[in-house]
Amino acid sequence: MVWCAFMFHLVDISKCDLHKLEEGPPLQAVLTREEGLQYYRTMQVMRRMELKADQLYKQKIIRGFCHLYDGQEACAVGIESGINRTDHLITAYRAHGYTLTRGGTVREIMAELTGRRGGIAKGKGGSMHMYAKHFYGGNGIVGAQVPLGAGVALACKYQGKNELCVCLYGDGAANQGQIFETYNMAALWKLPCIFICENNKYGMGTSVERAAASTDYYKRGDFIPGLRVDGMDILCVREATKFAAEHCRSGKGPILMELQTYRYHGHSMSDPGISYRTREEIQEVRSKSDPISLLKDRMISNNMASVEELKEIDVEVRKEIEDAAQFATTDPEPPLEDLCNHIFSNEPPMEVRGTNPWAKLKSIS
Amino acid sequence: LAMLANLEMSICRVRVTVRDALNQAMDEELERDERVFLLGEEVAQYDGAYKVSRGLWKKYGDKRIIDTPISEMGFAGIAVGAAMAGLRPICEFMTFNFSMQAIDQVINSAAKTYYMSAGLQPVPIVFRGPNGASAGVAAQHSQCFAAWYSHCPGLKVLSPWSAEDAKGLLKSAIRDDNPVVVLENELMYGVAFELSDEAQSKDFVIPIGKAKIERPGNHVTLVAHSRMVGFCLDAAAVLAKEGVECEVINLRTIRPLDTDTIEASIMKTNHLISVEGGWPQFGVGAEICARIMEGPAFNYLDAPAIRVTGVDIPMPYAKILEDNSVPQIKDIIFSVKKTLNM
Numbered sequence: 001m002v003w004c005a006f007m008f009h010l011v012d013i014s015k016c017d018l019h020k021l022e023e024g025p026p027l028q029a030v031l032t033r034e035e036g037l038q039y040y041r042t043m044q045v046m047r048r049m050e051l052k053a054d055q056l057y058k059q060k061i062i063r064g065f066c067h068l069y070d071g072q073e074a075c076a077v078g079i080e081s082g083i084n085r086t087d088h089l090i091t092a093y094r095a096h097g098y099t100l101t102r103g104g105t106v107r108e109i110m111a112e113l114t115g116r117r118g119g120i121a122k123g124k125g126g127s128m129h130m131y132a133k134h135f136y137g138g139n140g141i142v143g144a145q146v147p148l149g150a151g152v153a154l155a156c157k158y159q160g161k162n163e164l165c166v167c168l169y170g171d172g173a174a175n176q177g178q179i180f181e182t183y184n185m186a187a188l189w190k191l192p193c194i195f196i197c198e199n200n201k202y203g204m205g206t207s208v209e210r211a212a213a214s215t216d217y218y219k220r221g222d223f224i225p226g227l228r229v230d231g232m233d234i235l236c237v238r239e240a241t242k243f244a245a246e247h248c249r250s251g252k253g254p255i256l257m258e259l260q261t262y263r264y265h266g267h268s269m270s271d272p273g274i275s276y277r278t279r280e281e282i283q284e285v286r287s288k289s290d291p292i293s294l295l296k297d298r299m300i301s302n303n304m305a306s307v308e309e310l311k312e313i314d315v316e317v318r319k320e321i322e323d324a325a326q327f328a329t330t331d332p333e334p335p336l337e338d339l340c341n342h343i344f345s346n347e348p349p350m351e352v353r354g355t356n357p358w359a360k361l362k363s364i365s
Numbered sequence: 366l367a368m369l370a371n372l373e374m375s376i377c378r379v380r381v382t383v384r385d386a387l388n389q390a391m392d393e394e395l396e397r398d399e400r401v402f403l404l405g406e407e408v409a410q411y412d413g414a415y416k417v418s419r420g421l422w423k424k425y426g427d428k429r430i431i432d433t434p435i436s437e438m439g440f441a442g443i444a445v446g447a448a449m450a451g452l453r454p455i456c457e458f459m460t461f462n463f464s465m466q467a468i469d470q471v472i473n474s475a476a477k478t479y480y481m482s483a484g485l486q487p488v489p490i491v492f493r494g495p496n497g498a499s500a501g502v503a504a505q506h507s508q509c510f511a512a513w514y515s516h517c518p519g520l521k522v523l524s525p526w527s528a529e530d531a532k533g534l535l536k537s538a539i540r541d542d543n544p545v546v547v548l549e550n551e552l553m554y555g556v557a558f559e560l561s562d563e564a565q566s567k568d569f570v571i572p573i574g575k576a577k578i579e580r581p582g583n584h585v586t587l588v589a590h591s592r593m594v595g596f597c598l599d600a601a602a603v604l605a606k607e608g609v610e611c612e613v614i615n616l617r618t619i620r621p622l623d624t625d626t627i628e629a630s631i632m633k634t635n636h637l638i639s640v641e642g643g644w645p646q647f648g649v650g651a652e653i654c655a656r657i658m659e660g661p662a663f664n665y666l667d668a669p670a671i672r673v674t675g676v677d678i679p680m681p682y683a684k685i686l687e688d689n690s691v692p693q694i695k696d697i698i699f700s701v702k703k704t705l706n707m
Binding site: 088 | 431436441473474482484518519659
């Protein structure tokens with residue numbers, strides 16, 4: 001079968017709930033075959049990467065905190081497809097997916113998780129502290145990334161480059177005071193900031209009903225216009241992001257998007273994720289709303305790709321992940337000489353005190 | 366005669382208050398680098414709560430001098446984010462007491478980021494404002510934060526005393542590519558000092574991490590920062606009349622601490638007293654004494670190194686109580702005499 005390179009379909013997507021907006025994103029999205037395959041591949045890479053991390057964590061090769069993103073792939077991939085590479089993005093600790101979409105490779109992400117010198121932060125950051133160009137992490141303190149993101153947006157406006165900042169937080173973080181302080185300043189100063197609440201229904205073990213007096217997260221920005229989006233449909237996410245980006249770039253100030261999504265894993269690897277929700281609930285989402293399946297079904301039913309073709313992609317992806325895992329488990333740990341480096345930027349070499357008065361360690365920028 | 370007259374005119378001594386020195390520093394750096402900007406409460410249209418930023422908003426406008434709402438955690442985070450994205454913010458806390466609202470952004474978002482990112486993400490930001498005791502502002506507005514901030518790797522912490530310190534250190538802080546905390550002192554804002562020719566230049570900077578010997582002496586080393594430097598000099602003047610020559614060291618930088626200068630001094634005087642306005646427990650003096658114990662200067666001490674500090678209580682309001690809550694000149698003199706067994 002020969003696929004037309006320019007094949008595309010006009011696809012119906014669900015309507016977004018609106019807050020202080022006259023109109024919302026379009027109800028139809030154009031999906032080209034090329035785009036579809038690229039989204040599918042990226043989401044599949046993300047899914048398999050997270051599942052591999054789960055494996056490595058259980059083998060104790062990954063330590064400490066590990067917050068997995070499987071189930072939420074449509075959010076990261078959809079957002080990236082709605083903005084430019086030159087835009088900026090910041091998120092909290094469930095960040096492996098975003099590190100990937102912002103330019104990190106699977107190898108350097110996995111090697112960071114296993115704490116090796118080939119890691120994206122040379123093994124010094126770990127799961128929650130990965131960085132890339134125009135990607136400001138990976139942040140461990142719940143909510144702290146939101147003022148940071150508005151600051152990045154301030155810099156965008158100040159520098160006049162027509163760039164914007166996507167600033168993500170979860171349903172749990174949505175109750176942080178500093179987020180409301182940020183809403184106020186972002187609106188006051190018309191910062192080009194897209195606030196995005198990834199509502200996966202649970203902040204650690206606390207359901208949204210038990211944490212928030214109002215679970216309409218897209219309205220919590222009050223004077224900031226908002227929209228509630230189906231976060232399991234990548235095209236919905238993409239169109240909403242494009243709509244929000246247009247709003248910011250036209251100088252109207254910040255906008256807020258709530259993405260309704262779901263995480264299959266517990267809060268982190270130390271949380272089985274079934275004490276506060278039922279296995280049935282998880283299974284229901286998997287069978288009815290899985291973002292990768294939704295895209296796959298859409299492409300097949302619209303004759304945009306074949307089952308075999310997508311299976312081939314799956315095989316390639318599996319290999320890519322295996323190779324990356326191989327690298328991540330064999331690359332050496334950072335050298336001890338690196339212990340005290342990177343304290344200060346652009347600084348002459350200095351001495352750092354070790355564990356005892358005679359231990360004088362070397363530190364370079 | 367003509368030559369002498371010329372000489373007189375070229376030594377242009379100018380008296381400048383600490384407030385004006387800080388103002389000059391910011392003005393010069395705003396002019397020099399368009400990425401520099403100032404934000405904080407009342408910094409723009411009010412000319413600064415303590416008038417430190419007087420005239421800057423009129424000169425540079427809304428884009429570069431930004432009045433914020435009362436949202437320390439929010440605007441400190443915004444400042445850090447702006448620094449991450451390529452600007453060079455000066456974030457003012459109206460006093461450092463209010464920085465506690467935002468301390469997570471200073472430590473976790475600013476100080477640690479370059480390390481966590483293994484050098485990918487620098488944070489060129491200055492946090493500045495008045496620190497420590499003032500006059501009659503009571504417990505919640507009088508805390509000294511030198512020890513708290515100086516505890517953390519990834520931060521530089523400066524504590525100017527004179528107008529020259531204020532100007533040179535603030536300029537260095539703004540030009541530094543790292544998070545720098547500048548602890549000013551409200552009671553010093555109105556004090557005038559002579560500014561040398563050199564210090565009047567637009568490129569005058571004081572290196573971070575180097576202490577200054579304000580007064581040489583042979584009998585005892587007094588180490589202090591900020592307002593207490595002046596108190597030590599006053600005590601030294603009184604003691605000189607009794608034949609005791611104090612060497613007074615102005616730390617200028619608390620982190621990194623200039624241990625070398627302190628050690629060299631002790632090797633000469635054989636006696637050490639550190640003087641600070643903050644509380645004793647885990648304070649600046651505690652760190653100085655610990656380092657001296659561990660280093661080569663220990664063998665040169667003829668008496669235990671001691672600390673003169675603020676009293677270990679929340680700051681009271683009534684004047685007589687407040688006056689007795691911080692070191693006075695007589696406390697320094699008393700401690701010197703005890704140390705020297707006089």
